Amino acid sequence: MNRHTILKAANALLLAGVLSVTWFAGRAFHRMHVNDPIYPAPGLTEKILLSRYHSALRSGPADTEIYLFSGKEKGGRLLVLGGTHPNEPAGFLAAVLMVENLQVEKGDVWIIPRANRSGFTHNDPQEASPQRFVLTTAKGDRSFRFGSRLTNPVHQWPDPILHINPAGQVLSGSDSRNLNRAYPGKKEGVLTERTAFAIMELIRTEGIDLALDLHEAAPEYPVINAMVFHENSAELAAVALMDLQLQNMDFRLEESPPSLRGLSHREWGDHSEAASILLESANVSHGRLKGKTSASLIVEGRDKNYVRAAARGLLFVPFDEAGIPLKERVARHLAAVRSLTAGLGDMHPDREIILHRFPSPELVREKGAEACLAPPNQR
Amino acid sequence: MPDYLIFLSMVGLFALLAMLFKIPIGLSLALSAVAGSILGGHGIALRHLIEGSFGYFDTILIIFCAMIFMKGLEASGILDGITSSLLTTFHRRKAGLLLTLMFLLMFPGMITGSSTAAVLSTGALVAPVLLKLGMSRVRTAALIAMGAILGMIAPPVNILVMIMGAGVDMPYIGLTLPLLILTIPLAVLFSLILGYRHIHTVGAEELRSILPSSPRRTQGLRTAVPPLLVFGWLLGQAAFPRLIPDIGIPAVFLLGSLGCLVCGGKFNPFKVTQDAVRDSMPILAILAGVGMFIQIMTLTGGRGWTVMSFLSLPPALLYLGIAVSMPLFGAVSAYGSASILGVPFILALISKNAVFTSSALSAVASLGDLMPPTALAGMFAAQVVGEPNYFKVLKLCLLPALMLLAAGIGLMLLAGPLDKII
Amino acid sequence: MRWIYHLIIAFLTIHLLVYMLGEKKLTAKIGAGLVLVLFLLRLFLIK
Numbered sequence: 001m002n003r004h005t006i007l008k009a010a011n012a013l014l015l016a017g018v019l020s021v022t023w024f025a026g027r028a029f030h031r032m033h034v035n036d037p038i039y040p041a042p043g044l045t046e047k048i049l050l051s052r053y054h055s056a057l058r059s060g061p062a063d064t065e066i067y068l069f070s071g072k073e074k075g076g077r078l079l080v081l082g083g084t085h086p087n088e089p090a091g092f093l094a095a096v097l098m099v100e101n102l103q104v105e106k107g108d109v110w111i112i113p114r115a116n117r118s119g120f121t122h123n124d125p126q127e128a129s130p131q132r133f134v135l136t137t138a139k140g141d142r143s144f145r146f147g148s149r150l151t152n153p154v155h156q157w158p159d160p161i162l163h164i165n166p167a168g169q170v171l172s173g174s175d176s177r178n179l180n181r182a183y184p185g186k187k188e189g190v191l192t193e194r195t196a197f198a199i200m201e202l203i204r205t206e207g208i209d210l211a212l213d214l215h216e217a218a219p220e221y222p223v224i225n226a227m228v229f230h231e232n233s234a235e236l237a238a239v240a241l242m243d244l245q246l247q248n249m250d251f252r253l254e255e256s257p258p259s260l261r262g263l264s265h266r267e268w269g270d271h272s273e274a275a276s277i278l279l280e281s282a283n284v285s286h287g288r289l290k291g292k293t294s295a296s297l298i299v300e301g302r303d304k305n306y307v308r309a310a311a312r313g314l315l316f317v318p319f320d321e322a323g324i325p326l327k328e329r330v331a332r333h334l335a336a337v338r339s340l341t342a343g344l345g346d347m348h349p350d351r352e353i354i355l356h357r358f359p360s361p362e363l364v365r366e367k368g369a370e371a372c373l374a375p376p377n378q379r
Numbered sequence: 380m381p382d383y384l385i386f387l388s389m390v391g392l393f394a395l396l397a398m399l400f401k402i403p404i405g406l407s408l409a410l411s412a413v414a415g416s417i418l419g420g421h422g423i424a425l426r427h428l429i430e431g432s433f434g435y436f437d438t439i440l441i442i443f444c445a446m447i448f449m450k451g452l453e454a455s456g457i458l459d460g461i462t463s464s465l466l467t468t469f470h471r472r473k474a475g476l477l478l479t480l481m482f483l484l485m486f487p488g489m490i491t492g493s494s495t496a497a498v499l500s501t502g503a504l505v506a507p508v509l510l511k512l513g514m515s516r517v518r519t520a521a522l523i524a525m526g527a528i529l530g531m532i533a534p535p536v537n538i539l540v541m542i543m544g545a546g547v548d549m550p551y552i553g554l555t556l557p558l559l560i561l562t563i564p565l566a567v568l569f570s571l572i573l574g575y576r577h578i579h580t581v582g583a584e585e586l587r588s589i590l591p592s593s594p595r596r597t598q599g600l601r602t603a604v605p606p607l608l609v610f611g612w613l614l615g616q617a618a619f620p621r622l623i624p625d626i627g628i629p630a631v632f633l634l635g636s637l638g639c640l641v642c643g644g645k646f647n648p649f650k651v652t653q654d655a656v657r658d659s660m661p662i663l664a665i666l667a668g669v670g671m672f673i674q675i676m677t678l679t680g681g682r683g684w685t686v687m688s689f690l691s692l693p694p695a696l697l698y699l700g701i702a703v704s705m706p707l708f709g710a711v712s713a714y715g716s717a718s719i720l721g722v723p724f725i726l727a728l729i730s731k732n733a734v735f736t737s738s739a740l741s742a743v744a745s746l747g748d749l750m751p752p753t754a755l756a757g758m759f760a761a762q763v764v765g766e767p768n769y770f771k772v773l774k775l776c777l778l779p780a781l782m783l784l785a786a787g788i789g790l791m792l793l794a795g796p797l798d799k800i801i
Numbered sequence: 802m803r804w805i806y807h808l809i810i811a812f813l814t815i816h817l818l819v820y821m822l823g824e825k826k827l828t829a830k831i832g833a834g835l836v837l838v839l840f841l842l843r844l845f846l847i848k
Contacts, residue, residue, distance in 0.1 A: 010830065011822050018821075018834045021425065022841045028426035029846060125434030126670060126715070128427055128678035154846050158806055159437065160625035161491055162536060162617065170551045172541030220726050223548070259550055288723050289687050291382055292419075292680035305680075305687045312691060314727060403828045409835060432839055439836065443813055630805055656820040656833075664832030667839065 032121045032131055036144050038065070038096055038113060039374035041357065043103030045070040050112070053205065054187065054198035061155040062195045064117035066202070067099045068110050075107030076344055076351030079203060079211040079274070080337060082112065084179050084264070086119040086147025087129060089298060090281050090329035091214025093144070093369050097334065097359040100374045107353030110206065115213075116179040116195065118155045120147035127286065133295040133326075135368065139375030146298060149286075151177035156191040166193055167261035180213070183267035203272045209351045210236075210344050211274040213264040214333050218287030219306055219315045219324070223280055226252040227336065230269025230276040237277060239343040240336065247361075249335050251279075275344070279336050281329035282317045289314075301325045331365035334358070380418060386681025389415040389672065397752070404752040405664025412671035419679035431674025435666040435712070438495070442662060444632035445499035446655040449763070451636040452503060452605065454651050455643020459591035460602035462507040466590060470512070470581045474571070477578070480505045481526050481570040485562075488530020490613045491628055492538030494713075494748045497527035498759040500609060500632075506764050511589045512578040516764045521775035522573045524760040528745050528783070529569070531713075532738075533562040535617065539717040539741035546722030549733045557738040557797075561786055569779050605638030658762060665753055669711045682719065690723055697727065698788055701743060706784070709747010710754070716744045728791070735794035742787035749776050807844070814840040 040047065048066040051058040082095025095113035102109065114120055123129040123146070134143045153159070159173035166186045175181045177192050185197025203211055210233075217224050229237035234255065241251055256265040256276075268276035284290055284303045291297075291305045302323030310319040317324070338358055345352030359372040389411045396407035412431070416424040452458040469476035484505055488497035502523040509519040531537070534555040544551055581589065612631045615623035626634075640648055676682045685708070692700040701724055709716040721740045728736050748756040754773060761769035790797075817840060821833035 007825070010827065014821065014830055014834050018837050018841070021429070021838050022845075025425050025429040025838065026842055026846065029430075029842065123430060125430050125432075126673045126677060128431075128674050131426070154843075157803055158627035158629070160616075161613075161628060162620075162625070164620060172538055172545060172551075175541075175545055220723060221547075222726070222729065259552070260548055261550070288719055289683050289690070290677075290680075291683045293678050303683075305683045308687060308691065314690060314723075403832060405832050405835065406828055429838060429842065432835070433842075436839055436843065439839070440809070440813075444809070624802075626802065626805065629809060633809060652816050653820060656816050657824075660820070660829060660833055660836075663836045664829075667832075667835040 028131070029122065032123075032145060032147075035114075035120075037376075038099055040067055040099050041101050041103060043069055043357070044099075050195070050198045050202070053201035054194055056187075056194055057198055060191070061118040061121070061152070062116070062191050064112060064114045066110055066112050068108065069102050069104040070108045071104040071106040071354065073106040076209045076341075076348070076353040077108045077110075077207055078341055078344075078353055079110045079206075079208045080112070081115045081199070081211070081213045081264070083114040083120065083147075084116055084213055085149045085215060086114070086116060086145070087124065087149050087286050088216035088283060089133065089144065089146055090216050090283065090326060090333055091279070093326065094214055094330050094333035094337070097330065097364070097369060097372050098337070101357050101359045101372055103356040105354040105356050107351070108206075109353065109355070110202065110208070112199070115199065116151060116192070118151045118191065119149065119179070120145050122148050122152040122154070124148045124150070128293040129285070130293070130295040130298070133298045135299070135370040135373060137370045137373050137375050140377070142370070142373050142376050146295075149178065150174060151179070151192045153177070165262040166196070167267055169261040171262075180215075180264055181262040183262055183264055184271045200268070200271060203268060203274050208272065208274040209348075210340060211264070211268050211272075211276050212337060212340065213278040215278060215280050216283035216286070216329060217280045219282045219284060219317050219319055220287055220289060220309065222316050223254055224252070224282050224316045225250070225332070226254050226280045228254045228256055228265045228278040228280070230256045230265050232269045233275035233277055236275050236340065236343050236347060239347065240339040243339040243343065244335060247335060249332060251336065277340060279333055281332050282324050283329060284324065299326045301329070327364055327368040330369045331361040334364060335361035382680030382684045385415055385418045385679040386676055386684060388418060389676065389681065393672075403661060403664065405661065405666075405668040408665065408668030408672045408752070412668070412675040415672075415675040415679055415681075419675070421678065424675070424678065427674050427678055428671045431672070432667040432670035434670045434673070439663050439666055440629040441493060441632070442495055442499070442659050443655065444629040444636075445496055446659040447652055448605075448609065448632040448635045448639070449499050449503045450651045450655045450658075451639035451643075451646075454646035455639040457602045457605060457639055457643045458503065458507065461504050461606065462511065463590050464602075465504075465508045466511060466586060469508075470586050473575060473578060473580055476508075476512075477570040477574045478567065480508065481566050484523060484526025485530030485533055485566060486610065487613065488527050489533045490536055490617050492531055492536040492541075493628065494524075494527040494531040494745070494756040495759060496628055497530045498523055498756055498763060500606075502527060502760060502763045504606065507591070509574070509578060510764065512581065514574065514577045516766045517771045517775055518573060518577055520757070520760040520764045520766055520772040521779075522570065523763060524749065524756040524772060524776055525569045525573065525779045526566070527756050527760070528748055529562045529566050531748070532558060532742050532745050534558040537738075537741055539713060539721070539744050540737045542714055542717040543721040543725055543737045543740060546718065547725050547733060549737065553734050554738060557735050557790065561738060561742050561790060565779075565783060565786060568782070573775075573779065601642040604642040605635045608638045609635035662753070662755065662758060669753060673711055673715065686719060686723060689720065690727060698791065701740070701791070702784055702788055705740065705743045706746035706750050709744055710750035710752060711747075712753065713744050713747035716747045717741065720744075731791075731794040732798040735797055736791060739787045739790035739794070742783055742790070746780050746784060749773055749780055810840055810844050814844055
């Protein structure tokens with residue numbers, strides 16, 4: 001065989017290798033673009049798409065579902081956001097549990113489980129996140145995607161060198177894909193800014209009284225197990241905290257710093273009448289100290305590096321061998337939503353919201369979110 | 380298998396492949412990542428491997444396009460033209476020349492936060508001038524690398540600080556002063572230490588003999604168009620974001636390359652692009668390999684083990700840990716170092732002023748761009764001057780690098796008192 | 802803006818492919834192959 005033939009053979013082999021790697025990797029990436037089913041409770045009034053509030057999003061990657069539950073009686077108006085950061089699954093799951101269980105007697109409740117829908121379609125490079133985690137209900141497995149903090153670059157690209165967000169703050173380019181830096185949004189902006197604009201429009205046009213954004217953060221991060229409130233809702237946060245403490249759940253109260261712009265708790269409050277609060281629970285799976293990465297790290301929340309870190313005083317939450325499991329984190333979010341909603345009604349009787357079949361934080365804490373999830377493949 | 384054993388096997392295998400079997404670094408990294416994935420019980424985790432590489436996709440694009448621009452400057456004769464103008468202006472003024480060149484070197488890094496962009500743009504402009512005035516290739520490359528690194532730290536754009544800021548919710552405000560304190564004295568020092576005794580002034584006679592004599596030398600105002608297009612655009616989009624759209628660094632460089640095609644002497648654009656691909660391929664493969672390596676390291680717990688080991692150092696050794704670990708981790712990427720180690724370090728030092736701490740940490744992390752195997756700044760600087768062995772360049776960078784490290788650690792130690800003054 | 806980058810990526814993909822097939826050294830070819838995978842994926846995952 002002469003050199004030429006060898007080269008040709010090597011080329012053919014290499015090309016076949018490149019194409020098959022591309023094919024198989026591409027298939028794995030593509031799987032993330034399919035939405036996991038959510039099975040709304042019978043009490044659902046209407047399923048709306050976010051593009052109702054900003055038509056530019058119509059049938060695009062950011063056009064996410066909004067679940068509206070309206071009571072027979074007029075009352076307060078609540079908005080709950082999960083999945084602003086799709087790698088913070090407790091917030092997303094708390095929202096899903098509400099959608100799959102809720103019945104509203106009085107007032108209106110809007111729930112957006114996948115606020116940044118595009119962020120659910122990929123994972124952060126080099127974080128080695130699992131693509132999915134599975135919860136086993138009595139009648140079968142429910143599988144959910146674990147996404148990325150940011151909008152998929154496939155949907156919004158390229159990142160600028162510097163990003164000046166709609167509130168005027170200078171951020172690194174990749175933060176142009178961070179929904180929780182994009183408020184109050186920009187009508188003609190990039191996809192993430194348009195999404196933020198649409199959510200802001202929802203808050204304004206529907207006259208939302210209380211807007212909640214559910215998040216998670218790493219245990220080494222100071223704003224953790226926290227309730228970050230806009231100054232317009234200081235009293236509500238304090239009232240809810242007392243109620244939560246009675247249920248043996250402690251939260252750190254943090255006032256939204258005026259210098260940090262583009263975040264939901266700041267801009268929602270500044271640009272609308274809504275009482276704006278962001279909730280954080282502690283998730284080891286996107287901390288920088290995490291050990292082996294896996295789906296069980298998300299669900300069980302146990303990590304020996306974090307046990308060591310706690311012993312050295314590096315964490316802002318207590319952490320031991322038991323870890324901080326997903327059920328605990330989801331329960332905290334649910335309890336906070338319940339207490340804040342109740343607090344709103346106590347302070348302003350005209351804004352009372354009566355929730356029936358609210359997914360019980362106590363049950364979730366004990367038996368896991370799967371105890372309140374609908375069984376799969378239900379038509 | 381315990382987390383650290385998988386990680387150590389990956390490192391061992393990499394060293395074995397790269398040093399003993401002389402397999403290219405990028406491929407060795409990729410192979411040890413595959414091995415780590417198997418050892419961790421994940422088989423060949425294809426999705427993880429490719430996803431890891433995607434972490435550097437934007438960097439790969441920048442390098443690609445910057446390299447095309449550089450090759451275009453060369454092929455069109457524009458580079459020769461610029462060398463002539465710079466030499467004619469400065470051939471009698473050593474200090475003036477060195478300081479001007481230092482500013483030129485830093486400029487692209489200042490507005491993009493990327494040392495690679497600096498080395499491959501103004502580095503390429505500055506190199507021939509220094510070489511003509513008698514500086515050795517290795518020394519020229521070292522000066523270029525250090526200038527590019529200072530540019531990456533210098534304001535207005537310091538991506539390292541932004542990455543750390545995003546991790547601790549610190550707004551990018553009030554950084555100009557500390558970053559200037561860090562970089563300006565060092566910029567003056569480096570250009571003089573590395574340059575002053577190693578170039579000589581030339582008279583008019585000698586000047587004529589050393590000016591590039593290439594017949595294709597492009598002259599006049601037209602030569603200024605492509606570089607001005609690139610730097611003007613980069614500056615413009617930072618200064619007047621409403622007027623000049625931010626089209627991303629890669630597109631700006633390609634625009635400059637088109638400028639070379641229009642304004643310079645004739646050349647074959649296909650050959651230029653192929654040259655650019657060939658010259659950037661080793662580093663692109665390294666970036667792809669490094670991405671795989673980090674992702675598998677994270678997957679199998681090696682990353683957490685490394686971060687935890689440094690964070691567990693007793694407080695007295697914490698600064699030493701920072702000084703060692705951040706440049707070391709920067710071997711895979713300075714940005715990665717800022718995110719993975721910078722953020723926990725800021726949190727560990729949370730009692731101090733975060734603006735000063737993050738500025739100081741960015742100086743320490745920037746040294747990662749001099750750390751093999753990637754050593755982006757050193758490797759490209761060597762390439763720009765045509766030096767095949769980039770380790771020689773890195774050796775000469777050692778003293779200035781230690782000075783930068785000392786400045787970083789010093790600022791960290793002084794963060795408390797400075798906070799009260801400023 | 803995105804379409805400019807589609808073009809840039811398509812342009813670079815072609816050059817990578819040409820380089821990979823034309824290069825004589827096997828290790829360099831494989832290195833180019835690694836990078837090529839990223840470009841192909843980005844090119845075809847963009848919708």
